[in-house]
Amino acid sequence: MRRFPLALALVLFAGLLAPAFAAMPQVGQRAPDFRLQDQNGHWQTPADHHGRWLVLYFYPKDFTPGCTTEVCTFRDDVLKLRKAGADVVGVSLDDVKSHADFASKYHVPFPLLSDADRKVAEAYGVLTSRAGMHYAKRTTFLIDPAGNIAKVYEDVDPEKNSAQVLADLATLKAAS
Numbered sequence: 001m002r003r004f005p006l007a008l009a010l011v012l013f014a015g016l017l018a019p020a021f022a023a024m025p026q027v028g029q030r031a032p033d034f035r036l037q038d039q040n041g042h043w044q045t046p047a048d049h050h051g052r053w054l055v056l057y058f059y060p061k062d063f064t065p066g067c068t069t070e071v072c073t074f075r076d077d078v079l080k081l082r083k084a085g086a087d088v089v090g091v092s093l094d095d096v097k098s099h100a101d102f103a104s105k106y107h108v109p110f111p112l113l114s115d116a117d118r119k120v121a122e123a124y125g126v127l128t129s130r131a132g133m134h135y136a137k138r139t140t141f142l143i144d145p146a147g148n149i150a151k152v153y154e155d156v157d158p159e160k161n162s163a164q165v166l167a168d169l170a171t172l173k174a175a176s
Helices: 004-015 066-084 095-105 121-122 159-173
Strands: 051-056 084-092 110-116 127-130 133-136 139-143 148-155
Touching: 004 159, 051 066, 051 159, 066 084, 066 095, 066 159, 084 133, 133 159, 148 159
Parallel strands: 051 084, 084 110
Antiparallel strands: 051 139, 127 133, 139 148
16 A cells, blocks of 8 residues: 655645635736725725726735835836826735824825725635735736726736836727
């Protein structure tokens, strides 16, 4: 009788226990709807941005090095993005108070949404887990003015994502 190596058995067992998360929406699909509070306690929905491009970026955690770099890069490019017809919205699983502190410290001029119940991250297919901790994978969705996914950026570089979005936004607008 042949035995499984212990490491292989543990990997298979861990796979059985891993949560089943939703699939990520693809280019051309309707962006999943949501209603979340921002750092100021105001409710936000995708409909608030109807008729404009929406840069919806998910990030793991406030105040971590990569997330701080990413929020500051979008902050620094927000006027260029707005001039290009796009609104910027960040989303993580952190609570409203954490977002308020993060936004205040780094002078964030756009909404940071609290997805504390993890439903929006799951709907967008970015909810993940490691060592029992849930977080949103660093992923950006560029949503067109009609509310459809125009571009998906997975495993983004926090320093380069904003510039990628700006370049792709110019290309997509020119093609339409």
